[in-house]
Amino acid sequence: MTINANISFIAVTMLMSMALGGCVASASNDATVESSQRQQQGGAEATAEAVSQGLSPAAVYNGVCGSGYAVIDSLGVIGGTVYLTYNSGNGNNCVVTVRNTPGTAVPMCAWIETSSGGGFSEDCGNYTTYAGPVYLHAPHVCIDWGGSIGNSSSAQFDSHCG
Numbered sequence: 001m002t003i004n005a006n007i008s009f010i011a012v013t014m015l016m017s018m019a020l021g022g023c024v025a026s027a028s029n030d031a032t033v034e035s036s037q038r039q040q041q042g043g044a045e046a047t048a049e050a051v052s053q054g055l056s057p058a059a060v061y062n063g064v065c066g067s068g069y070a071v072i073d074s075l076g077v078i079g080g081t082v083y084l085t086y087n088s089g090n091g092n093n094c095v096v097t098v099r100n101t102p103g104t105a106v107p108m109c110a111w112i113e114t115s116s117g118g119g120f121s122e123d124c125g126n127y128t129t130y131a132g133p134v135y136l137h138a139p140h141v142c143i144d145w146g147g148s149i150g151n152s153s154s155a156q157f158d159s160h161c162g
Helices: 002-019 029-040 043-052
Strands: 070-077 080-087 092-099 106-114 120-127 130-137 143-149 152-159
Touching (some): 070 143, 092 106
Antiparallel strands (some): 080 092, 092 130, 106 120
């Protein structure tokens, strides 16, 4: 398992180096351990895929939706990640778009709606760290959701119908 994680880490590092024009520093043992943990969760493969598509490694969910919300899905965008969370206690979905690295305010969006029309919620503006949270009560209803950072956007339609 450790050998596979190290190989995956090297592959991710090489992909990042190519994407950044060869400007990636040498990996430390801490990064190898972190990569090993991601491999166990399937994260290294997702990171390698995101890097190969020009996307940055995933930002970390910041818990801004509140207590009781668990991440059930995510979408990569250049510069960050769009998270879909769900609270089984109240039937609410929440979407937040999080930047990998906070900085100067940039255009960002987080949005969610029922696939059949009706409920819609969005938060768009110039933000330094995250857009959202936006909420929608939609138990047992298909939803459309997504977000953007700058000109990079990602969305999923007719999803999470349970």
